[in-house]
Amino acid sequence: MTIHPEFDEMTERFFQDIDRLFGTEKEVFQFLIRPFSQEQRVSLRNYLDHLVGEEFSDEEILNAWNKSKAQWLFYSAQPLRLMLAKIRDNL
Numbered sequence: 001m002t003i004h005p006e007f008d009e010m011t012e013r014f015f016q017d018i019d020r021l022f023g024t025e026k027e028v029f030q031f032l033i034r035p036f037s038q039e040q041r042v043s044l045r046n047y048l049d050h051l052v053g054e055e056f057s058d059e060e061i062l063n064a065w066n067k068s069k070a071q072w073l074f075y076s077a078q079p080l081r082l083m084l085a086k087i088r089d090n091l
Contacts, residue, residue, distance in 0.1 A: 003067060006036060006044035007051075010087075011068035018072075029090040041091045048088035052081045 013032050022028045033041060051061060058077030065080055074080040 003064065004044070004047040006040050007047055007064075008068060009035070010044065011065070011070040014068075014070035014072045016071045025086070026090065029087055032087060033091055045088050045091040048084050048091070052085045052088065 010032050018028060018031070022031060033044070036044060050056075051064065056064075061077045061080060061084075062074060065074055
């Protein structure tokens with residue numbers, strides 16, 4: 001699976017202490033999507049919708065995340081799917 005360009009850019013913003021800089025989950029999500037144009041947000045939303053869907057196995061979604069630039073680690077797919085779905089819903 002190739003990495004989607006907006007997904008790649010978004011995951012780069014997942015640095016180690018991001019959760020400590022913001023008071024709410026919504027603020028984190030706003031930070032993650034701030035640099036994207038409306039067109040890029042639609043593209044990212046569609047990709048995230050595809051990624052969190054049932055067609056990807058747990059291993060595939062974890063591999064996509066682990067290949068990204070994110071500094072956050074996930075050891076199981078369910079919490080990752082949930083977080084990505086929340087980001088998608090905020091786009």
